[in-house]
Amino acid sequence: MRPEINKLLEMRDKALLGGGKEAVDAQHSKGKLTARERIELLVDLNSFIEIDMFAQHRATEFGMDKRVALGDGVVTGISRVDGRAAVVIAQDFTFLGGSLGEIHASKIVKSIQYALSIGAPIIFLNDSGGARIQEGVDALRGYGDIFYWNVQASGVVPQIAVIAGPCAGGAVYSPALMDFVIMVKKGSFMFITGPRVVKAAIGEEVDELQLGGAEVHAYKSGMAHLIAEDDREAISLVKKLLSYLPSNNMDDPPKVESNDDPERRDYELNDLIPEDPNKPYSMYEVINRVLDSESFFEIHKFWARTAVVGFGRLNGYVVGIVANQPAYLAGVLDIDASDKIARFVRFCDSFNIPIITFVDVPGYLPGTRQEHGGIIRHGAKVLYAYSEAVVPKLTVITRKAYGGAYIAMGSKHLGGDFVAAWPTAEIAVMGPEGAAEIIWRKELDKAKTPEEREELLQKFTKEYRDRIANPYVAAARGYIDAVIEPSETRPILIKMLEYLLTKREVKVRVPPRKHGNIPV
Ligand code: HXC
Numbered sequence: 001m002r003p004e005i006n007k008l009l010e011m012r013d014k015a016l017l018g019g020g021k022e023a024v025d026a027q028h029s030k031g032k033l034t035a036r037e038r039i040e041l042l043v044d045l046n047s048f049i050e051i052d053m054f055a056q057h058r059a060t061e062f063g064m065d066k067r068v069a070l071g072d073g074v075v076t077g078i079s080r081v082d083g084r085a086a087v088v089i090a091q092d093f094t095f096l097g098g099s100l101g102e103i104h105a106s107k108i109v110k111s112i113q114y115a116l117s118i119g120a121p122i123i124f125l126n127d128s129g130g131a132r133i134q135e136g137v138d139a140l141r142g143y144g145d146i147f148y149w150n151v152q153a154s155g156v157v158p159q160i161a162v163i164a165g166p167c168a169g170g171a172v173y174s175p176a177l178m179d180f181v182i183m184v185k186k187g188s189f190m191f192i193t194g195p196r197v198v199k200a201a202i203g204e205e206v207d208e209l210q211l212g213g214a215e216v217h218a219y220k221s222g223m224a225h226l227i228a229e230d231d232r233e234a235i236s237l238v239k240k241l242l243s244y245l246p247s248n249n250m251d252d253p254p255k256v257e258s259n260d261d262p263e264r265r266d267y268e269l270n271d272l273i274p275e276d277p278n279k280p281y282s283m284y285e286v287i288n289r290v291l292d293s294e295s296f297f298e299i300h301k302f303w304a305r306t307a308v309v310g311f312g313r314l315n316g317y318v319v320g321i322v323a324n325q326p327a328y329l330a331g332v333l334d335i336d337a338s339d340k341i342a343r344f345v346r347f348c349d350s351f352n353i354p355i356i357t358f359v360d361v362p363g364y365l366p367g368t369r370q371e372h373g374g375i376i377r378h379g380a381k382v383l384y385a386y387s388e389a390v391v392p393k394l395t396v397i398t399r400k401a402y403g404g405a406y407i408a409m410g411s412k413h414l415g416g417d418f419v420a421a422w423p424t425a426e427i428a429v430m431g432p433e434g435a436a437e438i439i440w441r442k443e444l445d446k447a448k449t450p451e452e453r454e455e456l457l458q459k460f461t462k463e464y465r466d467r468i469a470n471p472y473v474a475a476a477r478g479y480i481d482a483v484i485e486p487s488e489t490r491p492i493l494i495k496m497l498e499y500l501l502t503k504r505e506v507k508v509r510v511p512p513r514k515h516g517n518i519p520v
Pocket of ligand 1: 097098099100131132133134140144166168169
């Protein structure tokens with residue numbers, strides 16, 4: 001064999017070793033896979049074309065001239081995942097802790113640019129100690145470039161981040177700019193400042209997982225959309241997520257053959273809403289009974305649980321589901337639920353995914369905590385996102401649709417294409433009891449005993465409910481397109497969805513603008 005070929009083969013072997021056998025063993029001993037093992041699990045057999053395998057840093061300070069690894073601590077390339085092209089970036093913790101320097105960063109930027117030019121999703125497997133300390137400002141510049149290109153790719157190709165190890169400091173902002181973040185429960189964390197700095201700055205004692213582990217971000221901060229037990233599960237979640245997404249914003253999401261009858265009626269839905277309007281029921285019942293069987297894939301399951309968002313299928317077509325959850329704090333809209341809904345609606349709109357909204361909402365959450373936290377600002381995002389979305393928007397009001405929350409949740413007034421209500425719907429400015437307290441206050445104040453007052457209140461509440469809080473007043477004005485039997489929700493949604501697939505945007509003419517100014 002020619003020596004040049006031998007040299008190439010030797011270099012390849014060297015590159016495959018990353019930071020060396022010892023570091024690979026250390027990675028395994030933590031229950032983590034290496035970058036290449038993760039890629040192997042993710043991509044279709046023989047589909048991976050590696051780019052920049054022989055890249056090397058050019059730093060010389062602090063002994064860096066002696067610390068070189070081919071690939072510079074990140075494996076990048078183009079592959080197929082379940083038959084569709086995808087760009088993969090996997091940080092290699094075995095070399096200098098996957099830290100990011102100039103060349104490492106430029107490989108990532110090149111990958112994002114490939115994704116943009118071929119219209120393929122980006123999957124970024126993060127496992128890094130952050131900015132490579134020895135490379136100083138070159139490392140910072142690298143992050144800046146990545147953030148810039150994450151933003152250029154936003155809304156053009158889906159971007160999925162897996163956090164499979166440390167992700168600290170400014171490094172967190174690349175995943176934060178992407179569409180979905182999947183965190184591995186063991187050994188992964190995300191925070192701006194680590195425990196040591198926290199202790200020095202404010203005296204708080206906290207460990208890495210308490211500060212920014214997968215569970216914290218799944219339940220409390222909302223940073224993690226999905227969480228996985230280990231690397232393997234995280235990768236299977238990436239594949240599942242991709243199965244609902246188009247490759248880019250010019251494509252439709254992948255349709256599958258459904259073996260669930262599009263005409264299937266579910267008569268149990270007719271009895272789902274309790275007689276007592278204050279009794280809860282689970283919106284999951286509605287979602288799962290209406291969608292193609294077992295197609296619901298929930299996003300942000302543990303965060304802001306008064307709202308539910310996720311992907312599903314109707315007769316094989318991908319849809320985005322947005323719903324209130326009456327089983328959790330009556331399905332009230334609060335700051336986090338508003339953020340969760342607004343972001344999901346905008347994602348669906350960017351990637352041609354029709355939105356199905358199920359409404360049972362008593363309003364926005366009252367109180368100083370919410371008001372001082374900016375519920376006005378956050379609630380406005382929901383209005384903005386729905387008003388701006390041009391994908392088909394179909395809404396079903398199952399029970400309460402009160403006040404501003406009625407308008408926000410995919411109403412006709414924000415461009416809902418088809419708004420249906422179940423006969424149990426209550427559409428009003430506020431709940432009947434509160435309304436009766438206000439409009440019949442004088443009559444109620446005349447009551448001589450508390451019992452008499454309660455009796456009167458019940459009478460007025462019923463009167464308000466009968467006259468106002470039902471779907472027929474809104475239907476009489478055309479604000480509700482149809483009052484439907486709950487059992488026929490699936491066949492009706494499927495038919496309307498299929499009509500709306502050819503929807504063309506009928507828009508009020510607005511002067512050209514760069515972009516609107518969503519109240520972020
Ligand atoms: C250079 C780094 C590094 C870094 C880790 N290493 N982080 N080298 N720059 N940022 C090296 C270690 O020196 C070590 O080298 C090897 O990677 C493995 O690291 P260990 O510490 O042995 O691993 P572990 O015990 O698992 O701890 C991992 C870790 C820890 C928690 C990530 O290494 C750590 O705290 N690193 C520093 C993190 C940090 O402060 N990064 C800067 C954040 S600020 P050897 O020689 O042993 O192989 C930032 C700003 C970005 O990122 C701003 C952008 C806007």
